[in-house]
Amino acid sequence: MKKKCLLTALFGSMVVCASAQISLSGKVVDARTGKPVEGANVRLEQTTIGCATNPKGEFLLKDIKEGTYTLRTSCLNYAPVTQKVSQSQKEMVIRLKGTTFNMDQVVVTGTGTHHKLKDSPVPVEVISQRDLQNANPSSFQDALVKLVPSISVQTTAMGTTLYVNGLPDKYLLVLINGKKVAGDISGSIDYDRINMDAVKRIEVLKGASSALYGSDAIAGVINIITDDPKSALNVSSNTRVSSHGRISESVNADANDGKLSAHLNYNYRTSDGWQLNPYEESKGELVETTKKPVYKNHSHNVSQTLSYAATERLSLHLNGNLFISENDRTGAYDYNNRHQSYTVGGTAKYLLAKRASYIEGNISTTNFRSFYDYINDAKTHKTGDEVLSKDQTYTNANLKGVFKTHENNTLFTGLDYVFEGLEPTETSKMLNNEYQSVYTLAAYVQDEVKLLDAISVVAGIRYAYNEKFKSQFTPKLSLMYQYSGLNVRASYAAGFRSPTLQQMYAVSESRGQITVGDPGLDPEKSNFYNLNIEYNHRLFSIAASIYQNDLKDKIEAEDIGTTPEDIENGITRRRQYRNIEKARVKGFDIGFSVRPFTGFMFGANYIYTDGRNRTEDIRLERTVRHSGNFNASWRKTWNDYTFNIAINGRYQGTRWSKTYGDAPAHQLWDINTRHSFNLKSVALEPAVGVENIFNYTDDRPYNSNYATLTPGRSFYVSLLVRFKQ
Structure with a gap:
């Protein structure tokens, strides 16, 4: 019984x-x-x-x-x-319902919490997947130049430097899915590590953001959001071919059984390189040279993500990335440059039952190395020698929680740990020739409150304890008023940037110049103020912002004079890092977009930037006062065929430089067409376009402060093939 x-x-x-x-x-x-x-x-x-x-x-x-x-x-x-x-x-x-412009898309970078773009208390600029398809950029930096007028780019044979509202990218934090892209070449990351074929959108937050993101976020934050696998099985290939042997090939493979999903992405890029001028200036005369601003190069980039929905609320993620790039400087130098990095990490996220709340923990580590690969016999090395020139390690672990305590209140809090290490190498020695490292512990809290359905307040503070610099507080406060389609935002934020291990301890030599670190450096600090007004309508949008960013204890390399021993060893210049500058960057931007009917859109933006070195009362090095862009697109579908045409234009004013001479103002215009065929078992998207329609080149002698490295008018073709399940 x-x-x-x-x-x-x-x-x-x-x-x-x-x-x-x-x-x-x-x-x-x-x-x-x-x-x-x-x-x-x-x-x-x-x-x-x-x-x-x-x-x-x-x-x-x-x-x-x-x-x-x-x-x-x-x-x-x-x-x-x-x-x-x-x-x-x-x-x-x-x-x-089809839409040309989506203000309901969700963004996360401005506050660290999820908001619809139109409701974000902090203004965030978004490059959507549609924007990327319209522009069909050849690289990450190309996408920013075409679509974000407040960002200017300087590219040399050593790499690319981004400038955001007058400040170089050492003050810019670049993230992929909220995790820092660590490791640098001469202070800038290798942006070829970002595979554009895996990008869903790019969120740009301008201005000091250290209260939420810690060090390096004085100029702003760029957060690159990648696509997640949702289909049971998806395989795609994207090939792009342009002049000068520029080829990009990406292969993506996704699998998802509901619980377990995997995403594999591989990208290969190569270029034959090019000269802009066969001469360089030497002792006041022009002499022939084989040196190029863009050398022959190639890179491999592979990423793997595994996700497991353990329960209805718990998800686990593992990710890894391997990147290798090499160039060929045969005939110009005795060695080639090679860079390689790997990143591994994991994330656990638990969704709480009460409202939109969750707890998330993650850890990731990156190792970045640079090498000299000798191709000729030199004074100290033989052909085939491999010399390690840089070895950096970056590890980050954090635990954060978002708690929706009330319908109109969200609390965001977390703990953060960062460890950085720098090995001494043959070409980048360390003071006392010792391995150097530093750790930072931080805690932060942010409260978002909505009052009377019209006013939003975001207040936060971050406390950081750095092993070298002790305690640091960085507060922030943002206010937003909403009425119908009108948004008015005002904000203040403090920023800080800890000196890098390179700036404190390294002794670097390059082409007869020695740069020495200073262990006594102080962190750089800033105060950022911003006012933003935005109006959104079904048929158009318009926005304007005015800002000011004040920096103190700015770190620069200062000439300290050579010694008799330096002169005997061929050293012509000796510099040391110092806190020597105060700076102020202020300006405004205004932009609009119009959507008169479904499928058509055009818009334009103008940026004015005034960056000054207040210590010497001169303009900040490499600042651009005037810049703007224009874009227009039209999209139409007939049965299984979709046609898309887009025009992108960029104007960049004179880039000022006391040290290297000005880079001239210029314009770059592109036209892109994309054709989508939605067939039974495969989707085909061929694209044809013209870059630099008016054939602008900066063809001054080699080693000039080039405005742009474009080789002139270029035609490209690309083909995206996506196999259906």
């Missing part, structure tokens, strides 16, 4: 459990044409449950615990749709 009761109870509990599961299935279609929308993301908010629609627009979500959920459906080129669900539904039909 007891056994019968037990079996009955067990069977009954199984029935109850089974009945407590719900499932959702149906189709996502275009609201105007009624045709299925492939690749739409259908997910239950605040859970790990979600999928992408198949070529027929179909989706299936199953094994869902009984309850009330918000179902969100989103897709590129469509406005997202949300709806409440509380029971099983079959043959659902979700209609998405």
Whole structure:
């Protein structure tokens, strides 16, 4: 009798459990044409449950615990749709409306928490996936030049430096999915490490952001968001070919069984390089040279991500990246440069049951190395020698929590640990020839409050303890007023940047010049003020901002004079890092976009920047006062074919330099066409375009302060092939 009761109870509990599961299935279609929308993301908010629609627009979500959920459906080129669900539904039909500009897209960089773009209390500039498709950039820096007028780029044979509102990228924090891209070449990261074929959007936050992001965020933050695998199986290949042997090939493979998903991406890039002028200046005369501003080069970039939805609320992620780049300077130098880095990391995220709250912990480590590979016999090395020139290690671990304590209140808090190490090498020796390292511990808290449905307040503070510089506090305060489509934002934020190990301890020699570190350096500090006004309408948007960023204890290398021993050893210049400057950057920007009808959009932006070295009362080195961009696009679909045409223009004013001479003002204009064929088992997207339509080149002698390294007018073709499941 007891056994019968037990079996009955067990069977009954199984029935109850089974009945407590719900499932959702149906189709996502275009609201105007009624045709299925492939690749739409259908997910239950605040859970790990979600999928992408198949070529027929179909989706299936199953094994869902009984309850009330918000179902969100989103897709590129469509406005997202949300709806409440509380029971099983079959043959659902979700209609998405096409849109040229999506103010409902979610951004995270401004506050560290999720906001719709139009509701973000801190102004964030977004380069969407559509923007990237329209511009079809050849690289990450190319995308920024075409689409973000406040960013200027200086590229030399040694690498690329970004300037944001007059400040170089040593003051800019670059993230991929919220994690720092660590390791640098002459102070700048190798931006070829960013594979544009894996990018979903780029969020640009300008101004001091140290309260949330710590050191290096004085000029701002760029957060690169990559795509997540949603389809059961997706394989794609993207090939781009242009002049001077420039080829880029990317292969992506995604797999998702609902619980476990994997994303593998490989990118190969190569270029034959080019000269802009066959002469260089030597002792006041022009002499022939084989040196190039862009040398023959190639790179390999492979990334792997594994994600596991352990439960409805717990997700686990592992990621790894390996990057190798090499150049060929045969005929100009005795050695080639090679750079390699690897990154490994893991993340665990738990969604709390109460509102939109979660706890997340992650850890990642990066090792970045540079080498000299000798191709000729030299004074100290033989052909084939490999010399390590830089060896950096960066490890970051953090634990953060977002707590929706009330419908109008969100608390964001966390702990952060950073460890940095720098090895002495043959070409970059250290003071006392010792390995150097430093750790930083930090705690931060931020509170977001919405008052009267019209005013939002964000207040936060970060406390950091650095092993070398002890305690540092950085507060922030942002206010936003909303009325209809009008947003008015005002903010203040403090910033700080710790001196790098290179600036404190390294002794570097290059071409007869020695630069020495100073262990007694102080951190650089800043105060940033910003006022932003924005109005959004269904047919147009307009925005304007005015800002000021004050820096003190700015670190620069100062000439300290040579010694008799230096002169005897061929050293012509000796410098040391010092806190020698105060600086102020102020300016304004204004921009608009117009969407008169579905499929068509055009817009323009203008940026004015006044950067001054207040110590010497001169302009900041390499600042650009006037810049702007223009873009226009049109998109039209006929049955299974979609045509897209886009024009992008960029004006950059004179880039001032006391040391190297000015770089001239110039304009670059591109036209891009993309053709999408949605076939039964494969999607094809060939593209054809012209870069630098008006054939501008800065063809001054080698080693000039070039305005741009473009080789002139270039034609390109590309082909994206995406196989359907």
